[in-house]
Amino acid sequence: EAMLTAGLAAAFLAALYGVCQHHPKAVLAYSSISQMGMLTALVAMGLIDIELWPLLWPGIVLFAGHHALAKGALFLGTSVSEHLPRWPRALIWVALALPGLSLTGAFGAGILAKYSVKHALEEMHHTPLILLLTLGAVGTSALVGACLWRQWQQRDAGGSDGFQLAGWGLAIVATLSVPWWLPLPEESVHVPSLASLVELAWPLPAGVLLLAAGIWLAKRLGGKPLAAGDLWWLYRRPALGVVALCAGVSEKARRAKRASVERSLALEAWAMARLTQALEGETWLRRHGSGLMMAFAVLLALLLIWEGMG
Numbered sequence: 001e002a003m004l005t006a007g008l009a010a011a012f013l014a015a016l017y018g019v020c021q022h023h024p025k026a027v028l029a030y031s032s033i034s035q036m037g038m039l040t041a042l043v044a045m046g047l048i049d050i051e052l053w054p055l056l057w058p059g060i061v062l063f064a065g066h067h068a069l070a071k072g073a074l075f076l077g078t079s080v081s082e083h084l085p086r087w088p089r090a091l092i093w094v095a096l097a098l099p100g101l102s103l104t105g106a107f108g109a110g111i112l113a114k115y116s117v118k119h120a121l122e123e124m125h126h127t128p129l130i131l132l133l134t135l136g137a138v139g140t141s142a143l144v145g146a147c148l149w150r151q152w153q154q155r156d157a158g159g160s161d162g163f164q165l166a167g168w169g170l171a172i173v174a175t176l177s178v179p180w181w182l183p184l185p186e187e188s189v190h191v192p193s194l195a196s197l198v199e200l201a202w203p204l205p206a207g208v209l210l211l212a213a214g215i216w217l218a219k220r221l222g223g224k225p226l227a228a229g230d231l232w233w234l235y236r237r238p239a240l241g242v243v244a245l246c247a248g249v250s251e252k253a254r255r256a257k258r259a260s261v262e263r264s265l266a267l268e269a270w271a272m273a274r275l276t277q278a279l280e281g282e283t284w285l286r287r288h289g290s291g292l293m294m295a296f297a298v299l300l301a302l303l304l305i306w307e308g309m310g
Contacts, residue, residue: 003044008132010037015139019211020218022225024078024150028071029228031103031143035067038136042117045129052124058188059116066102066113066178073099073171074147080168081151083158095168096151099175100144105137106204108176114200115192134203141207142214149211 011034018030042060046053077096084092101107105114114137121130179189192200217223285292 001044001048004041004048007037007040007042007044008136010034011041011133011136012037012139015136015143017226018143019139019146019214020223020226021146021228022150023228024081024147024154025075026228027143027147027150028074028078031140031147032067032071034136034139034143035071035103038133039064039067041129041133045121045126049124049126052120052126055120055123056117058184059113059120062113062116062179062182062184062189065182066109066175069171069175069178070099070103070110073168073175074103074144076164076168076171078147078151079164081155083161083164084155085159085165093148093152095172097144097148099172100148101204102175104141104144104204104207106141106201109178111192111197111200112179112189115196116188116190118200119190134199137203138207138210141204142211143207145208145211149215 014030014033014037018027018034021027021030039060042056042063046056046060077099080092081096098108102110105111117133118130121127
């Protein structure tokens with residue numbers, strides 16, 4: 001139940017914060033948090049109702065695999081929109097939108113992933129979770145719309161690399177075809193009926209309309225995009241404290257190093273002075289060595305004479 005609550009909170013709060021981001025990659029990052037929240041909620045429901053799990057896990061695997069590929073295609077698409085190729089613009093933006101539309105669950109492979117999960121939940125009568133996940137899909141639609149809107153605002157005709165375009169195209173094909181090649185149990189992927197398509201597709205226009213209303217309201221109120229980092233107000237003060245601590249330790253280390261260098265230089269100067277004195281003494285001995293030897297010899301002779309006289 002704690003996992004279920006945390007997953008649903010991530011699904012809704014990340015969508016709410018993500019649509020207020022300025023860069024399309026930041027929007028997609030919050031979309032990933034929202035999608036992971038939905039997956040967490042689905043796994044939690046499988047832990048709560050153990051009889052549901054055999055029906056639910058193939059849909060969860062399809063949901064996760066489809067999301068990974070769709071999000072990869074969308075991230076690659078942000079680079080394509082920053083370096084638009086010399087193709088018809090309508091074709092480019094349709095291709096950019098395809099993985100996003102599939103991610104909302106209103107088109108392509110996404111609708112099969114969404115319906116497979118919905119079918120399993122309906123079998124075990126978990127209607128409230130179906131409603132919450134459907135509302136979460138509204139947030140996903142708003143996030144996809146916000147990403148494409150930001151890409152349109154920040155587009156640039158710089159020209160894309162051929163390998164980049166090939167990788168992007170391959171990611172789109174893999175996203176749209178994932179239910180047909182992902183190894184899942186037979187009859188675990190459910191195809192919705194025509195009557196069910198309306199229930200699955202309505203979050204897309206609802207999310208786009210909510211996004212448009214939010215943009216209009218933000219312009220009227222003079223709102224600005226939120227900072228990328230939803231918990232910055234929690235970790236800002238501790239982070240500043242850590243930075244100040246590191247700066248203090250660095251300053252103390254700098255002072256210790258300076259003092260150590262100064263002591264080493266003083267010790268070196270003292271040692272060099274003693275060595276210079278020793279060298280001067282050696283020079284003196286060289287100069288007066290013969291005289292000293294003569295004096296020593298005379299002294300020995302006197303001692304021997306004194307010894308003989310005694």
